[in-house]
Amino acid sequence: MDTYFLKNEDIFKFYDHINQKYDLFVPLKLKTTLKVKCDYGFDLPSEDYYLKKYSQADKAEIVFNDYRPIEPARTFFTHFKEEICAYFADDKEKSLKERPIAVFGLKNCDLFSLKIQDFVFLGGSEPDPVYKERRENALIIASDCLHFKEACFCRAFDINPHPTEGFDFNLSPLNNGYVVEVASSKAKVIAAALKDIFTPATLGQLSGRSAKRESVIRRLDEHLDAHKIPKKEILKDIVVSGYNSPVWQEQMHTCVECAGCVLMCDTCHCFLLADEALAENARRLRLWDGCLFKNFTKVAGGANPLKMRYMRLRNRYLKKFNFFIDNMGIQACCGCGRCIDVCPGKIDIRYILRRLYEEKYLPAA
Amino acid sequence: MKKNIYQPLKATIEEIIQETPTIKTFRLKPEADFSFATGQFIELTLPGIGEAPFTPSSDPKVKDRLELTIMNAGQVTCALHNMNKGEVVGIRGPYGLGYPLDKFKGKDILIVGGGVGLAPLRSLLFSLFSDIDKYNKVIVRYGSRSPSDIVYKDSIPKWIKKDKVDFLVSVDVGDPSWAGNVGLVTTVLNNLPVNLNNAVGIVCGPPIMMKFVTLKLLDLGFKPADIYLSMEKSMSCGLGKCGHCRIGKFYACKDGPVFTYEQLKGLPDNYL
Numbered sequence: 001m002d003t004y005f006l007k008n009e010d011i012f013k014f015y016d017h018i019n020q021k022y023d024l025f026v027p028l029k030l031k032t033t034l035k036v037k038c039d040y041g042f043d044l045p046s047e048d049y050y051l052k053k054y055s056q057a058d059k060a061e062i063v064f065n066d067y068r069p070i071e072p073a074r075t076f077f078t079h080f081k082e083e084i085c086a087y088f089a090d091d092k093e094k095s096l097k098e099r100p101i102a103v104f105g106l107k108n109c110d111l112f113s114l115k116i117q118d119f120v121f122l123g124g125s126e127p128d129p130v131y132k133e134r135r136e137n138a139l140i141i142a143s144d145c146l147h148f149k150e151a152c153f154c155r156a157f158d159i160n161p162h163p164t165e166g167f168d169f170n171l172s173p174l175n176n177g178y179v180v181e182v183a184s185s186k187a188k189v190i191a192a193a194l195k196d197i198f199t200p201a202t203l204g205q206l207s208g209r210s211a212k213r214e215s216v217i218r219r220l221d222e223h224l225d226a227h228k229i230p231k232k233e234i235l236k237d238i239v240v241s242g243y244n245s246p247v248w249q250e251q252m253h254t255c256v257e258c259a260g261c262v263l264m265c266d267t268c269h270c271f272l273l274a275d276e277a278l279a280e281n282a283r284r285l286r287l288w289d290g291c292l293f294k295n296f297t298k299v300a301g302g303a304n305p306l307k308m309r310y311m312r313l314r315n316r317y318l319k320k321f322n323f324f325i326d327n328m329g330i331q332a333c334c335g336c337g338r339c340i341d342v343c344p345g346k347i348d349i350r351y352i353l354r355r356l357y358e359e360k361y362l363p364a365a
Numbered sequence: 366m367k368k369n370i371y372q373p374l375k376a377t378i379e380e381i382i383q384e385t386p387t388i389k390t391f392r393l394k395p396e397a398d399f400s401f402a403t404g405q406f407i408e409l410t411l412p413g414i415g416e417a418p419f420t421p422s423s424d425p426k427v428k429d430r431l432e433l434t435i436m437n438a439g440q441v442t443c444a445l446h447n448m449n450k451g452e453v454v455g456i457r458g459p460y461g462l463g464y465p466l467d468k469f470k471g472k473d474i475l476i477v478g479g480g481v482g483l484a485p486l487r488s489l490l491f492s493l494f495s496d497i498d499k500y501n502k503v504i505v506r507y508g509s510r511s512p513s514d515i516v517y518k519d520s521i522p523k524w525i526k527k528d529k530v531d532f533l534v535s536v537d538v539g540d541p542s543w544a545g546n547v548g549l550v551t552t553v554l555n556n557l558p559v560n561l562n563n564a565v566g567i568v569c570g571p572p573i574m575m576k577f578v579t580l581k582l583l584d585l586g587f588k589p590a591d592i593y594l595s596m597e598k599s600m601s602c603g604l605g606k607c608g609h610c611r612i613g614k615f616y617a618c619k620d621g622p623v624f625t626y627e628q629l630k631g632l633p634d635n636y637l
Contacts, residue, residue, distance in 0.1 A: 085369035087412060088455065124605045124619065126370050243633060270608030273371060273601050277413030284371060289607070297609065299599050300417060300439025303572055319611060326614035 002191065003201040007177040010197035015054055015062075015104075017194055022102035022139055024054040025076070027065035044150045044223070048341075051105050064173055065105045066147040067161075068336050072266040073110035074117050076103055077134050080263075084130060084273070084286040091281065100137035104171075107145055109154045109334040111166035113266035114140075116324065116332050120269045130286075139186060142167035143178075144213060148220050151337025153350055155220050156229035159335055162213045172209045179209045227350045230357040235321040235331050242356035248310040251352055254345030255292075255309055261339035261347070262290025262316065267324075267332040270296075291315045317352070370604060373410040373455025374399065376431065378448060384516040388481055389446060390422065390434040395456060398428040403492045404463025404485060404595070404623045408603050409433065409441070410455035411448075417441040418460075418600040420485035420622065425492060431456065434484035434516060460603035461622050464489055464567065464593065469500060473559040476505045477578050479550055479570025483507055483516050485595055486569050490524065497529055504559060505532040508550025508574065512536055512543045531558060550574065551581045561586045569595040579626055592626035 006014060018024050030048040049065035052058065114135075121131035145152075145161035154161060163170050168187040171178040179201050182191045191198050230238060262268045272289040275282050289296060292312050298304040306312045324332035333349070340348050376399075380392035401407065406420045417439065423432035437446040445454070474493065478486045486505075493503055505524070509515045515534060525532040535546040535553045546553055550570075566582045568575050575594055582592050598610035598617040610617035613632045615624070 085372045087372075088375050089368065089372060090375075120606050126604060128606060129369055269606070271602070272607065272609070273416055275410070275413050275415045282413035286371070289601075289609070291608070297599055299597055300442055301436075301571070301597075302438075303597075315611075319608070323611060323614055 002182040002188065003206065004180045004182065004191060004198040005174075005177055005201045005205055006171070006180050006197060011178070012059070013197050014194060017190065018102050018139065018141075019054050021100070023099045024102045025051040025104065026054045026058075026062050027069055027105035028052050028058060028061050029063055030070060045147055046149070049105065051103060064143065064146075064171075065107075067145045067149055067152060068107040068109055068338075069105050070338070070341075072264060072268075072336075072338060073103070073106050073114055074266065074269070076101055076138065077114075077117060077131050078121070078128075078269075078271065078286070078288070081285060081287050082130075083283050085284055087282055087284055098134065100139065101134065102139035102141060104141040104143070106140060106142050106167075107336075108142070108160055108163040109152075109336040110266055111140070111142055111163050112154075112159050112334040113336070114166060115330070116267040116328070117269055119328050139169075139190075140167045141169040141171065143170060144172040144209075145216055146173060146212070147216070148223070149337060149341070150223075151340040152220065152335065153224055153227065153229055153337055154335035155217065156224050156227070156350070157232040157331065157333065157335050160213070161216050161220060172212070174205055174208050174212065179205050228354050228357075229350050230353050232331055234357065235353065236325045238353070238356040238360050239317050239321040241360050243314070245356060245359055247352055247355045247359070248314045251347050252309045252313050255313070255347060256344055257292065257294065257309065258344065259290045259292040260342035260344070262292050263288060264338040264342040265290075266334050266336050266338060267320065291319065313347075371457070371602070373408070373416075373457045376454055376456050378450055378452050378454065379430070381448075381450060384434060384518070385514050387438075388434060388436045388514075388516055390432055390516075391445070392423075393431045393433065393454065393456065394429065395431060399431055399456065399459075400428055401425055401431075401459035402463040403466070403488045405459035405461050406485075406600070406603070406618075406622055407431075407433075407456050407458035407460065408600070409445070410457065411441055411444050412453075412455065414444045415441050416457075416601065418598075418603065418618075420488065420595070421459075422484040422487040423491070424495070425488060426495065434481060434487070436481040458603055460600070460618050462620065464492075464623055466492060466496075469493075469565055471499070471501055471563070473501050473564040474503045475557060475559055475564060475566045475582075476503065477550060477554070477566065477568045477570070477582075478505070478507045479574035479578075480509060480514065481516060482570030482574070482595070486567070487517060487520075489567065494524075494527065494530075497527075500529070501560075501563065502529045502531065502558075504557060505530070506550055506553050506557075507532070507534045508537070508553075508570070509534065510537045512540050549577075551577050554578070554581050554585065557585070565591045565593065567593045572597065583626070588627075589630050590625050590627040594624050594626060594629065596621050596624055596629075598622070 027049045048070040121128040142163040168184040170181040270289045274285045297306045320332040376393040376395040379394045382390040410416045422434040539547040596617045600610040600618040601607040603618045605616045605619035
């Protein structure tokens with residue numbers, strides 16, 4: 001992989017160049033008065049970043065996001081609500097020609113999740129044409145995490161807070177610029193066009209990057225020690241054996257059924273094909289759906305295998321840690337902690353997994 | 366451009382047969398020939414209303430027509446029941462794995478249906494009848510709530526008379542005109558004329574009936590791998606992507622909708 005150094009003052013040249021061909025999304029800081037304090041001694045940041053379409057007007061506010069943005073990566077590839085095709089073959093075809101997107105600010109957790117999304121939407125008997133087109137044309141500009149949120153727990157599942165695969169570019173901040181890794185042929189073309197601002201990275205810069213990466217890992221590991229999250233190898237085991245655990249009902253006492261956890265989830269992929277009746281004709285829509293919604297599995301006769309809230313919570317864990325491990329070999333959880341941040345009921349995946357582990361392996365004497 | 370996988374094919378309602386007060390059979394004429402294997406399902410789309418999964422009840426050998434026997438139960442089916450001949454609907458599919466006819470060859474085939482669950486089984490019966498020499502015999506036990514809830518009233522007497530076919534109907538509650546058996550379908554599963562060493566059981570019906578029939582068949586000595594169940598789930602995409610129809614490590618839409626009990630037996634009670 002080619003490695004370059006890009007100075008801070010040249011980053012906008014990089015953005016401008018990409019923006020010519022792509023719809024570029026860049027990180028901005030979310031202005032909110034909400035502060036979440038970590039209550040066991042760590043002084044962790046609580047600001048959030050969001051990704052916005054690049055515009056000269058926002059120039060002063062564009063930042064480097066120290067950790068993952070607020071929205072899941074899949075928002076760029078399957079939209080929350082979109083027309084998926086012309087209703088019938090002889091209806092006017094919805095134009096699939098969209099401007100390709102470039103996303104700056106995705107982290108390694110997001111790249112892990114895109115593997116799950118790819119498995120679902122590109123795999124199987126036939127790929128999803130809309131997802132495929134967007135995904136193949138997109139430019140992923142990933143970056144290292146310099147910090148982490150209280151809810152971050154990627155390392156618990158051996159996912160590092162810096163990307164090593166699955167991106168076109170990866171940016172690692174160092175001193176007065178970025179170490180840029182150029183992975184794909186698409187990215188190489190861009191790097192070649194920008195050779196004035198891309199200088200080959202020095203060995204010193206590479207070891208500087210390693211030191212920074214190790215420091216983040218060390219601090220994150222220390223933070224995660226307190227949570228005692230089970231190892232990824234044992235997730236399937238504890239979720240299956242914990243089928244009748246009291247933890248499901250107990251944790252759902254505070255659930256308000258907003259389904260924020262599934263909608264903010266980086267790896268959740270469920271959707272519903274729905275019709276929208278318009279005066280002239282109907283439209284075929286694809287909407288994000290999720291198993292925390294009451295009617296997710298309801299059938300026409302009225303039977304609903306997931307009629308209780310605790311069943312729906314359990315279903316989510318079985319899907320992530322049983323179904324995906326069986327079918328794909330990896331758990332459908334990247335440790336981004338978005339479900340923890342979004343939950344008004346403070347339902348915490350780290351705590352639930354720990355409880356399932358302790359109930360099986362450390363039962364009270 | 367390649368056809369979009371979510372795009373339905375137009376089909377015109379050609380004939381509507383009132384089977385029972387709540388069940389109608391719709392004969393559709395698709396815009397282009399439409400093939401399916403018995404037991405596979407399709408997504409039926411009503412423009413502006415929505416989609417629902419159904420298993421065709423017609424003979425898979427017929428490519429230019431498709432029949433669906435549907436109970437008025439939910440949003441889509443209610444709208445469908447209010448439609449008339451000549452109106453246009455959409456169909457997508459077929460999806461999933463149907464009945465493995467190859468594995469049934471030379472065997473005693475026990476078919477247990479409940480209510481509108483006879484619909485997919487009718488398509489299976491057509492397939493079996495057209496190649497009846499390949500199978501040892503076909504035993505059908507059909508349970509219905511009352512005599513008026515029996516579907517395919519015209520066809521059943523013809524099927525009963527067929528060679529190598531043993532067809533019995535039971536109703537949960539009889540009426541003065543009913544001369545047949547009264548009782549749940551499980552009550553007509555004793556002393557079956559089947560050779561258990563060379564038999565398969567195929568079950569389709571409401572979830573509660575499937576559960577008790579499966580238990581009964583196991584009790585009679587059917588092997589879990591020889592019991593075939595049609596699983597009812599709220600499939601949306603039919604392509605193993607939308608996530609609605611998960612059953613353990615399977616998706617009903619791509620690994621089913623026909624499963625053997627062997628595949629499902631380790632799962633908790635509600636198959637999740």
